[in-house]
Each structure stands twice: as C-alpha cells, then as structure tokens.
Amino acid sequence: MTVTKILPLALALAVVAGSALAQTPAAKPAANPGENAEALFKRIDSNGDKMISLGEFKSSLEAQRQRSQALQRLQGQFKQMDKNKSGSLESVEFSELPMIKSGVKPVPTFTETDTNRDQKVDFREYVGAIAKYVQTHPGPAKR
Helix, strand or coil, X not given: CCHHHHHHHHHHHHHHHXXXXXXXXXXXXXXXXXXXXXXXXXXXCCCCCCCCCHHHHHHHHHHHHHHHHHHHHHHHHHXXXXXXXXXXXXXXXXXXXXXXXXXXXXXXCHHHHCCCCCCCECHHHHHHHHHHHHHHCCCCCCC
C-alpha cells in the first residue's frame, strides 16, 4: 500500500484516537488531536518503510485500546478519590492517594502536580502525576 492509499485510513485513526484521548493530553495519547496525517503515519509506520502493514495498523489500534482502557480505570480511581465530588482533588484528597500513602519514594507532591497552581488537581494533572510515578517506579518484570 502506498502513502496516498493509507492516509485516509490514518486520518480516520487519528480522529478516533484523538477523540478518545482529547481530555488527557498529559497522558501521551496515541494520537495528538492536533497531529497532522504525516506525523501520525510516521508514528504508525514502525519499521519506516513508508507503508503501513496490517500488523502495524493492528498494533496501533491495540495500543490505542489499551491506553483507552487505562484512562477509563484512572478516571474511575480519580472519581473514587474525589470524596467531595468537586471534580478535582484538593490537598487532603491528594494525600490519600495510594501512591502517596505507599511510602515508596519519590512521590509527586501536591504542589508539583498542581501545574496550573489553582490549589486543586484536575484529571489531567492526576494522569500526569500517575505517569511520572510509573516512570520512576517500574513494576516487576513480567515473565
């Protein structure tokens, strides 16, 4: 398949991926809503042969599915931790997060997580904190 035949498919994928993750740009989404078709194509074309194979396309869709499921789980956790149902985590609620209470250092602080300095942590900031925590605390190797 050539680039011209794949671009419409890539554009469709960009729309689906972008809409699924538009609420969380800090989560390194599969497709940036502002990403152009060429950038999307290059990202999906993992072997750089200027063609998207069925395997590359399936891998991209599977990765998007997994990210979408992870975001849904995070959103459920966020809502559960938002005890006063304000739509954000205040300092007291943030201190109750399992990653904070785990005692495993380093943990993100409320101040560094509250990137817009509004004295509360919204979902985007929460996802960013989780991503940072996961990067600094890799889980056990899977066998």
